Amino acid sequence: DSGVTQTPKHLITATGQRVTLRCSPRSGDLSVYWYQQSLDQGLQFLIQYYNGEERAKGNILERFSAQQFPDLHSELNLSSLELGDSALYFCASSALAGATYEQYFGPGTRLTVT
């Protein structure tokens, strides 16, 4: 158990809908990262938050957004969903920005868009 929790475990929704994925980092970790894993693209970095502020952005679609709250949990919002958004979405956390590159992953949310 990495100490990172994600909910829900599975999500099935229709095209055009909006969903919210939730992540709680390990106790004491200030950085939260979101990754997307699909069969053809592998694990791709989406976005990083550090202590409530956006710190780095990857190839995240404009339809996707995230935020980190004062209690350090994070949410990833996916809107106007398309079939191609079906994937595993992982949250990871690490202790301090720049202090370590070791990231600990949650169990993931499997999103299926029908």
Place this chain on the structure above:
Amino acid sequence: GQQLNQSPQSMFIQEGEDVSMNCTSSSIFNTWLWYKQDPGEGPVLLIALYKAGELTSNGRLTAQFGITRKDSFLNISASIPSDVGIYFCAGPPFGGSEKLVFGKGTKLTVNP
């Protein structure tokens, strides 16, 4: 952007055999991480490497940070059935970002 190339893509071995896999990049990495992912689960960090030439062990796993800083190797000794899974190398791309770039993975199958 920086990419990590893992080989082999898949391996089929007998229980008890040793396994070697590697990860290469056209660019320098200052940190190499090795993760294992079981089906339907999140990647689990196995080993972190921070210095060129460093050799680090975690039980039956040993990883090395290549001296050119463009490659890393993972060895598993005396494989057991629970070693089955996908092994990923990862690292932060040069430039100070903490995001990780991942290889495509090596899928390991162990026959009892």
